[in-house]
Amino acid sequence: MPVRGKIDEDERLTELARTGDARAWDTLIARHGRRVLLTLLARGVRANRAEEIVQETWARLVAKSRDGALERLELPGLAIAQAIHFSLDDARANKARAAASLDESDEARGVVDPAALPLDRMVSREALDRALQELERCPPKARDVFTLVYDNPDLAHVEAARKTGLSVQRLRQTLCEVRARLRAAMED
Amino acid sequence: MDHPRDSVFESFVIGALDAADSEAFVAHVSTCDACAAKLQNESRHELAIAEVHAASPKRVLPGIVPAKRRTAAWIGAGALALAAALLLFVLGRPRVPVEGRTETMTVTAPPVTTPIPLVVCRDGRGQEKCVEEAHRHGLFVSYPPWAKAPPLGGGRSGQGPNGPPFVQQM
Numbered sequence: 001m002p003v004r005g006k007i008d009e010d011e012r013l014t015e016l017a018r019t020g021d022a023r024a025w026d027t028l029i030a031r032h033g034r035r036v037l038l039t040l041l042a043r044g045v046r047a048n049r050a051e052e053i054v055q056e057t058w059a060r061l062v063a064k065s066r067d068g069a070l071e072r073l074e075l076p077g078l079a080i081a082q083a084i085h086f087s088l089d090d091a092r093a094n095k096a097r098a099a100a101s102l103d104e105s106d107e108a109r110g111v112v113d114p115a116a117l118p119l120d121r122m123v124s125r126e127a128l129d130r131a132l133q134e135l136e137r138c139p140p141k142a143r144d145v146f147t148l149v150y151d152n153p154d155l156a157h158v159e160a161a162r163k164t165g166l167s168v169q170r171l172r173q174t175l176c177e178v179r180a181r182l183r184a185a186m187e188d
Numbered sequence: 189m190d191h192p193r194d195s196v197f198e199s200f201v202i203g204a205l206d207a208a209d210s211e212a213f214v215a216h217v218s219t220c221d222a223c224a225a226k227l228q229n230e231s232r233h234e235l236a237i238a239e240v241h242a243a244s245p246k247r248v249l250p251g252i253v254p255a256k257r258r259t260a261a262w263i264g265a266g267a268l269a270l271a272a273a274l275l276l277f278v279l280g281r282p283r284v285p286v287e288g289r290t291e292t293m294t295v296t297a298p299p300v301t302t303p304i305p306l307v308v309c310r311d312g313r314g315q316e317k318c319v320e321e322a323h324r325h326g327l328f329v330s331y332p333p334w335a336k337a338p339p340l341g342g343g344r345s346g347q348g349p350n351g352p353p354f355v356q357q358m
Contacts, residue, residue: 034203035235035238038201038231038234038235039231039235041227041228041231042228042231042232042235043228044224044228046217046218046224047213047214047217047218047224047227048214048215048218049218051214122232122235122236122239123236123239123240127236128239128240128243131236131237131240132240132243132244135240135244146241147241147244149202150237150238150241151241153203157203157204172199172202172204175202176195176198176202179198179202179233179237182237182240183233183236183237186236186240
């Protein structure tokens with residue numbers, strides 16, 4: 001799908017979801033769910049609790065949309081903010097319990113203060129530039145795979161493989177090769 | 189306790205684990221400090237990579253094979269395979285000399301650029317069989333100008349399986 005068409009599609013889905021459309025929510029959750037989960041994991045929330053928080057987050061947003069309480073819906077930003085809010089509530093509750101028992105829980109220790117970790121910046125400008133240059137040096141087919149998969153986070157790898165004419169194994173191998181190159185470039 | 193391999197962490201963050209493996213992985217990393225820290229690191233890297241993607245110039249994907257073209261390619265390959273099968277069938281049959289001739293029929297291999305392969309069925313004992321085989325495989329039949337009139341002439345050999353003219357006079 002061309003870039004403009006994809007943006008239009010996102011806007012249409014978001015508007016439908018804002019008014020409580022279940023199908024639109026299904027699509028958006030599939031598209032953004034992993035990003036929300038990874039954000040929590042990156043902040044040190046334990047995996048099992050992170051999965052629960054993600055569920056609670058979507059349930060809360062869907063309920064709000066059905067109540068007509070969502071004036072604006074920007075995804076994944078709103079879902080990430082909601083999930084972080086839940087995780088901080090968790091951390092505070094755990095800290096309070098730990099203080100009461102003089103035993104600090106692992107989870108309370110692990111959660112990073114959001115002020116210390118900017119929402120959307122995981123990488124410095126210099127590292128980003130190095131990674132972008134490295135991406136340009138990747139073979140065209142590898143860049144196609146990378147773009148297709150990251151443009152469409154809700155696209156199953158089986159489907160991405162079909163679209164690129166590769167086997168699933170080859171697609172994942174290619175994807176991991178590109179990731180490894182970008183990662184090395186960012187760590188330089 | 190066995191810790192997951194590095195590749196499993198990567199598979200998890202890119203969404204390549206199936207439901208059962210993912211469940212087992214989450215169960216482990218939720219109770220293992222070392223693996224939880226590793227997953228945190230891997231997740232940060234994945235978010236960083238997503239950031240690289242977001243900052244990269246938007247591009248149309250020229251390497252992606254559109255479904256329509258792939259289908260056409262399969263149809264072409266299928267037609268070619270059918271023609272090859274027919275060729276093998278015809279050439280593999282015992283050759284019976286008829287009225288001094290050593291060959292009863294010839295099949296022309298379809299040119300690559302021709303979407304529908306042509307089959308030449310010469311007159312002789314094998315002509316009827318040749319035409320029937322061609323019909324069965326949905327192929328066009330061409331009679332060379334020096335051949336006799338087709339024995340299956342009229343409606344039967346003159347129409348393809350779907351109605352349009354089937355037999356061509358060369």
